[in-house]
Amino acid sequence: MKWSELSIHTTNEAIESVSNILHEAGASGVVIEDSDDFSKEREDQFGEIWSLNADDFPKDGVILKAYLPVNSFLGETVEAIKLAVNNLVTFDINIGANVVTISEVNEEEWATAWKKYYHPVKISQRFTIVPTWETYNPVSSDELIIELDPGMAFGTGTHPTTVMSLQALEKTVKTGERVIDIGTGSGVLAIGAALLGAREVHALDLDDIAVKAAGINVKLNKVQDRVTVAGGNLVDTIDEPGDVVVANILAEIIMSFTDDAFKVVKPGGHYITSGIISAKKNDVKEALEGSGFVIEDIMMMEDWVTIISKKPE
Numbered sequence: 001m002k003w004s005e006l007s008i009h010t011t012n013e014a015i016e017s018v019s020n021i022l023h024e025a026g027a028s029g030v031v032i033e034d035s036d037d038f039s040k041e042r043e044d045q046f047g048e049i050w051s052l053n054a055d056d057f058p059k060d061g062v063i064l065k066a067y068l069p070v071n072s073f074l075g076e077t078v079e080a081i082k083l084a085v086n087n088l089v090t091f092d093i094n095i096g097a098n099v100v101t102i103s104e105v106n107e108e109e110w111a112t113a114w115k116k117y118y119h120p121v122k123i124s125q126r127f128t129i130v131p132t133w134e135t136y137n138p139v140s141s142d143e144l145i146i147e148l149d150p151g152m153a154f155g156t157g158t159h160p161t162t163v164m165s166l167q168a169l170e171k172t173v174k175t176g177e178r179v180i181d182i183g184t185g186s187g188v189l190a191i192g193a194a195l196l197g198a199r200e201v202h203a204l205d206l207d208d209i210a211v212k213a214a215g216i217n218v219k220l221n222k223v224q225d226r227v228t229v230a231g232g233n234l235v236d237t238i239d240e241p242g243d244v245v246v247a248n249i250l251a252e253i254i255m256s257f258t259d260d261a262f263k264v265v266k267p268g269g270h271y272i273t274s275g276i277i278s279a280k281k282n283d284v285k286e287a288l289e290g291s292g293f294v295i296e297d298i299m300m301m302e303d304w305v306t307i308i309s310k311k312p313e
């Protein structure tokens with residue numbers, strides 16, 4: 001998977017609010033390039049020679065940079081960020097030039113750049129996501145740790161769609177159940193389901209890079225005896241239904257296979273759909289109901305929606 005660098009030229013006053021917006025949109029870290037940092041007089045108490053490169057700093061104001069995965073959500077995520085930044089004006093925050101640019105980052109650049117900003121994060125009552133290169137001591141005995149090296153696959157675990165999917169799994173998965181994870185990305189949801197006690201988890205993805213990354217993360221979390229990862233899509237690869245099926249994919253894709261999903265959920269089982277931008281909530285809800293699902297819970301975080309539905313007994 002490719003990564004994009006989103007940069008926003010704004011003001012000193014807006015740093016905190018814009019950083020918040022970027023974090024909430026799923027950016028793992030924000031780089032701040034402040035014109036004041038270049039022009040400011042530096043103390044050289046230890047004899048250091050300051051040699052900052054003028055090209056790394058804006059002439060005025062502040063540039064905030066964030067890294068976002070290039071995936072089907074990127075367009076909507078960038079639009080949501082722009083809207084939220086524009087809205088700061090209504091709180092009397094000066095957003096300055098407000099020039100937003102987006103560029104692709106090559107894989108090596110990204111591979112080293114983003115790791116600096118990705119740290120352990122508690123994302124639900126029980127789950128904490130820990131990057132493989134960090135050490136972390138659990139705070140409570142029932143805390144579940146997912147170790148992750150997303151590599152180039154989607155799923156650092158901190159995107160609102162992933163966070164709500166894990167919370168929904170926490171609500172639905174019972175010990176000994178079979179779970180199907182459609183569009184596994186880094187494998188984060190499949191691993192989460194196994195840690196919650198699933199007997200068997202079948203994870204699949206159309207993207208070969210995701211299948212590889214998920215396979216590595218599954219081994220890293222020592223759940224390979226319960227989790228299988230395969231390439232392919234729902235229709236071609238599932239022969240045995242699951243008690244819980246989860247799909248964190250774009251709304252349009254979810255709506256295209258609600259009938260197929262209905263066939264692979266056991267009667268009385270749950271179907272968790274995430275990755276739904278709030279404007280599409282009702283369309284997805286109708287598609288699920290049209291295929292026979294009963295809506296049990298609708299979760300919302302920022303501009304994203306996750307729906308837990310049930311297949312009647």
Ligand SMILES: C[S@@+](CC[C@H](N)C(=O)[O-])C[C@H]1O[C@@H](n2cnc3c(N)ncnc32)[C@H](O)[C@@H]1O
Pocket residue numbers: 071154155156157161162165182183184185186187188189204205206207210232233234248249250253275
């Ligand atoms: C938004 S990511 C979700 C990753 C991870 N499950 C999470 O929650 O963070 C969606 C993933 O679905 C995969 N995908 C998209 N359409 C698919 C389909 N029809 N069947 C299987 N995988 C699909 C993409 O390759 C991508 O890795």
